[in-house]
Structure formats: structure tokens, C-alpha cells
Amino acid sequence: MRIESLGLHHKDILAPRLKQANTGLSEYTFANLYLFRQNHQYEVITGRDIYVRGKTYDGHSYLMPTADVHGLDRDFLKGLMATVDFLFPIPQAWLDYFDKDEYDIECKEGDRDYVYTVEKMRTYKGRNLHKKRNLLKQFLDLYAHDAMPLTKDRIDQARFILKDWQDTTQMNAADTDFSPCLEALDRYDDLVLCGGIYYADNEPAGFVLGEEVNDEAFVLHFAKARVKFKGIYQYMFNNFAKILPLKYKYINLEQDLDRENLRVFKSSYVPDVLLSKARVRLK
Numbered sequence: 001m002r003i004e005s006l007g008l009h010h011k012d013i014l015a016p017r018l019k020q021a022n023t024g025l026s027e028y029t030f031a032n033l034y035l036f037r038q039n040h041q042y043e044v045i046t047g048r049d050i051y052v053r054g055k056t057y058d059g060h061s062y063l064m065p066t067a068d069v070h071g072l073d074r075d076f077l078k079g080l081m082a083t084v085d086f087l088f089p090i091p092q093a094w095l096d097y098f099d100k101d102e103y104d105i106e107c108k109e110g111d112r113d114y115v116y117t118v119e120k121m122r123t124y125k126g127r128n129l130h131k132k133r134n135l136l137k138q139f140l141d142l143y144a145h146d147a148m149p150l151t152k153d154r155i156d157q158a159r160f161i162l163k164d165w166q167d168t169t170q171m172n173a174a175d176t177d178f179s180p181c182l183e184a185l186d187r188y189d190d191l192v193l194c195g196g197i198y199y200a201d202n203e204p205a206g207f208v209l210g211e212e213v214n215d216e217a218f219v220l221h222f223a224k225a226r227v228k229f230k231g232i233y234q235y236m237f238n239n240f241a242k243i244l245p246l247k248y249k250y251i252n253l254e255q256d257l258d259r260e261n262l263r264v265f266k267s268s269y270v271p272d273v274l275l276s277k278a279r280v281r282l283k
Helices: 008-021 030-035 074-081 092-097 118-123 127-142 152-169 178-186 232-243 260-267
Strands: 002-005 043-046 050-055 061-065 086-090 103-107 113-117 145-149 194-200 203-214 217-225 250-252 273-275 278-282
Touching: 008 030, 008 043, 008 050, 030 178, 030 217, 061 074, 092 278, 113 118, 118 232, 118 250, 127 232, 145 232, 152 178, 152 194, 152 203, 152 217, 178 203, 178 217, 194 232, 203 232, 217 232, 232 250
Parallel strands: 061 086, 217 250
Antiparallel strands: 002 043, 043 050, 050 061, 086 278, 103 278, 113 250, 113 273, 145 194, 194 203, 203 217
16 A cells, blocks of 8 residues: 655546546535645555545545445455545445445534536526626626636736735635645646636736536636725626537536635525535444
8 A cells, every 4th residue: 555645646546537527516626636735635555446535624534435335345444444534435336335334424514515407607697696797787887807728828917816806805825725726827727727818908807717517517626806906706707608608507616614704605506406415324
């Protein structure tokens, strides 16, 4: 068995396995694992199978399978589980693998991914989203606006937006996702990310950055904007949904980490699915 700190050299091993696992969960992309490797102290364990070991935001050690558990060596998995608090994040489709006489299963609200139909973000239809429609209209009326692909020649503008966003949070950068987002911009090509950058009155105003999580869902790892432009977030999500290839049915905005500000923000878009992630413990 081999244990290594997760690095960029693991991309060729992990990326295809995570894609084939087809969980739809935001953690099951290499970019997500790589960019948050320091936050979670990720290690790659290779033996009979391949696992990622890390720590949750609330301080628990966990083991993440990188393939459907139904095809894994059960005895090897049980042996590794003895070294951590639980398996995580386990999608609902895999839970029948775990005998309830041997395992405890828990799903925490803060772990759930917020998932929306692309159609909802394209239209903001319905009474529950009338505030989003109003903010979008105000943005379009107030500012000369433009949307462009986030290409290498615009990365410096995205860095400027990110710095402005961090400054307005009035938080320490260590307490936000500033550093992972900055590295995502620095390694944009290496990590095969995709995004859009948005302008208001000819100024860089915001950007979104993400990747395909499976054949029908796109996960946005980062959405950063200069809040002096009223309605910028509503414009970004709406525009990005409109330019996504038609094969994508869903946009995943990841979890709220039990943070009230994130929960309020993501709930305000009325998710169509709250995608649960199980924590599975040996009894």
C-alpha cells in the first residue's frame, strides 16, 4: 500500500476514475480535490483500490472511494476504514452496499450539494424567483454589460475581481476560499476548467469557474463578483446557464458547509435537488 500527499501528478490516475464513478457530487472531480487539498489534508492511498483520505470541515477524518463501492474489495475497504472516522462522501446510489447491521449511516445538512436545473437559471421563472428577475432587470438597465469566455488573456482581470471580492468580505483570506480560487486561475489550463467573465460599464465585474461533474451536470466551484454592481450574481448565473451546452440539465453550486450566509444565498435560488452525501461508519 502506498500513501502520498495529493498532487497535480495524480490527475491522470484520479480524473478518469472520478468521472467514471458518475456520482454527481461536487467532490468527485480532480480539480475540487486538488484545489482544496490543503484545507482537507488530502492523501492518495493506492493498493488493491485507490482512495483519498482527508479531513472534513468539521474536523473528522474520512476515506473517499474513487470508484463505485460495489466493485471494491470489501476486506481491504474495511481495513482502511479502521484508520478513519468514516467513509465520505457516499452517494445515495451506493448505500445498499452497506449492511445496516455493520454500518451506521448519517447525512448532514451542511454537506448537501445545491443543484438547480439549467432551465431555472436561464429563466428565473416562478413567484419564488421574482426577486432574482428584478435584480437581473436592474443590472441590465443600470449598466452597459457584456459576457465573455474566461480565457487566458482575461485571467488577470479575474484575479482583480477576486482580490476586490476578498477585500469586501472583510474576512481573513485564510477563512475564505480566496487561495483555492486564486490557484484555480493560476492552473486554469492544467485543471481543464471552464468559466465566464462579466463586465459592467466596461469594468471587470465578476466571473464563474467550474467543470463538468458528469454528462448532465456542471459544477461551479467558484462565483466571485464585485458587489458594487447590483444584480451581478443574478446576471452571471443567468448568462452562464444560457451559454452552457444543451446536454447539461443541472448546475451544481456545491454545499453550504453549515455557514448561514452560504445557506441563505444558495437557498434563495430555490434548489431543485439537495444532493445528500452520506457519512458511513463501521459499528
